[in-house]
Amino acid sequence: MDQKVFETLQALFYPTNAAVVGASTNPAKLGFQALLALKTGGMAGKVFPISPSLKGRTVLDMPGYGAIEDIPEPAQLFVLAVPHDRIEGALISAAKKGAKGAVIFAGGFREVGEDGAALQSRIKQTADRLGVKIVGPNCVGALNLPYGLNATFGSPLSQMKRGRVSLVSQSGGTGSAILTTMMDNNVGVSKFVSIGNRVNLDFPELVQYLAEDKDTDVICLFIEGMDDGRAFLAAARQASKKKPIIAYQAGFTEATRRLALSHTGSMSASREIYAAAYRQAGVLFVSDYEELVDTAKAVSMLPQINGTGVAIFTHTAGPALIVAQTAEEAGGTLPDFTADHKEKIVGFAPQFTVPTNPLDMFAHAWFDTSMYLKAAELALSQPDIHLACACYSSGIDVGIRFPAAEFAAIAKKYNKPALACLMATHGGNGAVELSEADDAGTPTFNSPHKAGKTIANLIRLWRMRQGMG
């Protein structure tokens, strides 16, 4: 991408210092919540609270400043927690203080009609002239967790797991919901951008930027409609050669197009048109955001899959059937174990075990989880098996744990992906058990359908890398 734009975006996501314009001491105000978010984010640089009422006062242990001109050092990122009619003036002052990026929460632009569209167009001209990239307006802000940047008004987002999955969302509400789902599923997040009305920062630049970003391994997108589909597809085609891109989109049907138009002012085509275009650009198109989150989690934790061969191990055949079926419906295959491996399986597995793939080792494997490890070791040593999946049920309050660390270690030895489905994990204990398995290196899903869908998507990504669409 253009080097200058890259550097501008670097300054936006890794600002030396940051400022909140419209900061407040009143917790009911966005200007307070935005300040709290920046502070809890913990970035290395300084944070300057700015508001006429804060001159000479302290807020959240930080000295306040009466005006942008008064801050003692330059700041690269300005969070503008002021209404739409005060944005332009703030941008001009901020640019003089070193602004490269600005976050605009306020609505009142293109989404509200002609007057708003005219204002947005003026803001764009000003920002472009000043060399400032704008997140928003009409958005919930941006995150760069590896740097400790929380430029939203949601301080709890500072507690998200740091990681290597980045998300660009057209809708702030859906973006927040996806982040929460990532939080609930132990997905480590790098950058998040709520692009809102997209004054001069849109999917194409962000996809290019994230493709080059050293802190991002997977690019996730929530799209409602495109102003310039061609530019996005061109950017995605290049970016997807470097990193997986996963997209979820809404707004295909008539009523949703109506709302999308009044919402962020964008237009939309049919699902089929998008799906085909995205596939050609190497973008994995998913059906709901739960699937986006699950797939991003697996992709960010695992080596790439290098084929379609899946081995599934279980102590409970029914759920393994669901995993197998879901993977097979996306082109996955379940290769037979070799004659030698079959013999070995019969050697350690319980009586009546049929050494097929999926491999059901009955309740015995529930008690003696080492059977999973023995099976994985054999399966992953086969050249035609490219991924291992354990389909396990912890039972409730029983105290048996799936050996997630050992399972991950075996897969690592063969440089192949391995994941798990862990069911019947009711309530708090189940969530703890799942997150422990994740932390041990085996991405784990709480239903066979989710595990199967994730495997299916790893295979679809592989097929796209092979040019098989």
Added chain:
Amino acid sequence: MDQKVFETLQALFYPTNAAVVGASTNPAKLGFQALLALKTGGMAGKVFPISPSLKGRTVLDMPGYGAIEDIPEPAQLFVLAVPHDRIEGALISAAKKGAKGAVIFAGGFREVGEDGAALQSRIKQTADRLGVKIVGPNCVGALNLPYGLNATFGSPLSQMKRGRVSLVSQSGGTGSAILTTMMDNNVGVSKFVSIGNRVNLDFPELVQYLAEDKDTDVICLFIEGMDDGRAFLAAARQASKKKPIIAYQAGFTEATRRLALSHTGSMSASREIYAAAYRQAGVLFVSDYEELVDTAKAVSMLPQINGTGVAIFTHTAGPALIVAQTAEEAGGTLPDFTADHKEKIVGFAPQFTVPTNPLDMFAHAWFDTSMYLKAAELALSQPDIHLACACYSSGIDVGIRFPAAEFAAIAKKYNKPALACLMATHGGNGAVELSEADDAGTPTFNSPHKAGKTIANLIRLWRMRQGMG
């Protein structure tokens, strides 16, 4: 259904007394866990622990008996926690003590080959001759929560919410996983049957029975393959006229057919063949068990929908788009509000509100949730609007609550279904908030895709009732 079979199944699900053969004082044994489950279930009748080692002893505060012949009163249900080679003898003795139903956990029958198949066939002859209906073998048992019957080996299942959703599952593992998912989603459960190898109790009888059961409003099925598809479809065609039937099925692909065969010995056809046949029989066919659970929850809590018209209210447009799109893709429509209602909406909604459906009332409605109620009142009074959906985000730790009880009350007044999507509800607080909304009478889902799929399925059920397939 045949009156004698109905009465036999009544005795199985509502036994005056119950017994555990193979009971044990050792918590590592199924015979102990089965006893604990029956005890924690809390059914009114007596529970008799039976085992040679228990003669004259007490287990879990219950007097033990050395043999089936020794129990002091008849029992209608016998839980047989003994290996496959002791089943036949136990059945004969149990029948003399009044058995109408027996639960067999053990494997070692049809699923392990010819010898097992022969044994299963002998058991079937014996049971049929004695007039005993068998749950299993190779299963996890049965529940009838409204009666306090827990005839599984999972005592935590006794704590499930009592309700009106019944589930028949061919796989014990998947059945348990579905129950756990129901537990996590506040679904009130009535009966559960893990049918395993289906000696003389299979989908057709159970569907007929549940259609007549006064404690069941919704029949859920997890199917891996059918021995007698024709009998099932005939039963389902009748039953679906009385109650909604929702089915999820696995085992369509090659490898899964292989496993299903070795698992419970059943055969399987293609997804398309089943889907078409089920639709004709009035059975709603869903794509994963999460969808089964969500749909059952809504159906069991709400009046039937009487058309395709959906109204959606939100303070965050992006997620509302997802709900709308998912509903529309199943034939849902989003009728316009009347001119009069548009005027009223503009009257109470914030500046810039466009009074379309879906209706976005911006962050104002997040703070002032009464806007949702005003909008619902107007929308549901329109004859062309048949369902209301609120798409709400609680934010994190903010303390604002969606008015679920008031929302449900408005819908009740119009005898129309209303549900909600409640996002960004991270961790424990979110789960509490969701379950409070459920308890207040508004079935609530934690993602817009789930809410949308549920609406879609209510509409699909309506279409089937109209003979529109």
